[in-house]
Amino acid sequence: MFGAVGWYWYAGMQVREQAVAVGRRACTDAGLQFLDDSVALSRTRFARNGSGQLQFLRDYRFEFSDTGDNRRPGVIRMLGNRVEWVSLDGEWQPGRAASVTRL
Numbered sequence: 001m002f003g004a005v006g007w008y009w010y011a012g013m014q015v016r017e018q019a020v021a022v023g024r025r026a027c028t029d030a031g032l033q034f035l036d037d038s039v040a041l042s043r044t045r046f047a048r049n050g051s052g053q054l055q056f057l058r059d060y061r062f063e064f065s066d067t068g069d070n071r072r073p074g075v076i077r078m079l080g081n082r083v084e085w086v087s088l089d090g091e092w093q094p095g096r097a098a099s100v101t102r103l
Helices: 002-030
Strands: 040-048 054-065 072-079 082-088 091-094
Touching: 002 054, 002 072, 002 082
Parallel strands: none
Antiparallel strands: 040 054, 054 072, 072 082, 082 091
């Protein structure tokens, strides 16, 4: 049991680090400020990937600013260690590249 808990924690930390990098890149691509240089896990559940395998589906919340004087919400959805989509203030963007063209 301790091994399973350790594996879940370690895998979660790896995915979280990737989510931070994706959030940072999405904000940079859109000309926004990625605030606090962090993400927070908001939801975890199981989902099937394209091959039908069960994986953890995790939603990470973060905040960004477009003016430097405000905070706006963002969400990154990860399926396993793959980025499903990024949302900047309700604008959903599919894919791994996390490129955002507009808000």
